Amino acid sequence: AQSVAQPEDQVNVAEGNPLTVKCTYSVSGNPYLFWYVQYPNRGLQFLLKYITGDNLVKGSYGFEAEFNKSQTSFHLKKPSALVSDSALYFCAVRVDRAGGGADGLTFGKGTHLIIQP
Amino acid sequence: ETGVTQTPRHLVMGMTNKKSLKCEQHLGHNAMYWYKQSAKKPLELMFVYSLEERVENNSVPSRFSPECPNSSHLFLHLHTLQPEDSALYLCASSLWAVRETQYFGPGTRLLVL
Numbered sequence: 001a002q003s004v005a006q007p008e009d010q011v012n013v014a015e016g017n018p019l020t021v022k023c024t025y026s027v028s029g030n031p032y033l034f035w036y037v038q039y040p041n042r043g044l045q046f047l048l049k050y051i052t053g054d055n056l057v058k059g060s061y062g063f064e065a066e067f068n069k070s071q072t073s074f075h076l077k078k079p080s081a082l083v084s085d086s087a088l089y090f091c092a093v094r095v096d097r098a099g100g101g102a103d104g105l106t107f108g109k110g111t112h113l114i115i116q117p
Numbered sequence: 118e119t120g121v122t123q124t125p126r127h128l129v130m131g132m133t134n135k136k137s138l139k140c141e142q143h144l145g146h147n148a149m150y151w152y153k154q155s156a157k158k159p160l161e162l163m164f165v166y167s168l169e170e171r172v173e174n175n176s177v178p179s180r181f182s183p184e185c186p187n188s189s190h191l192f193l194h195l196h197t198l199q200p201e202d203s204a205l206y207l208c209a210s211s212l213w214a215v216r217e218t219q220y221f222g223p224g225t226r227l228l229v230l
């Protein structure tokens with residue numbers, strides 16, 4: 001079975017400072033990793049994903065994430081936080097299923113990111 | 118967000134009611150999903166459809182009944198729900214391949230009284 005852990009319920013960062021939202025995963029096989037963001041009363045918006053290749057993935061709104069296979073981590077980062085980055089962030093994983101195809105995603109419980117002016 | 122739409126956005130129903138949630142995708146995808154988002158719980162996958170065939174059902178109670186008449190539309194029929202079924206129900210779509218990104222709709226906020 002696959003699982004995702006987001007160890008922090010909430011992360012507080014001052015505007016202009018770098019931010020990191022942590023994610024670790026557990027899978028059997030090669031992982032496909034995703035980050036989504038959710039604003040209040042909205043659905044999930046895709047930020048970025050790691051499939052294969054370069055371990056540093058760049059995504060929307062200046063976010064990036066680094067895939068670390070040895071530490072089974074996929075932390076989300078941004079060099080300079082904005083107040084508008086305040087939201088709920090989800091890490092998710094998927095693995096190849098027998099016969100191919102697209103399983104549903106397994107999500108972490110989410111991390112509230114609060115950027116203070 | 119206009120790629121995947123969901124109606125209604127809000128729904129209040131009694132435990133004896135029958136209602137349906139609708140999802141429509143305008144992205145040319147061939148896989149669709151239902152997820153449940155409850156307070157203080159991770160998003161839970163409920164159903165997966167590929168090319169209008171259900172390929173996954175995560176032990177969801179029979180009071181939830183999905184329907185996928187074509188690759189653009191997905192329904193979730195609700196019958197005799199319980200108060201603990203109150204949640205945000207999210208629809209998503211993607212191309213049917215493990216590398217593909219799922220795109221989510223805005224969700225239907227359901228309250229069962």
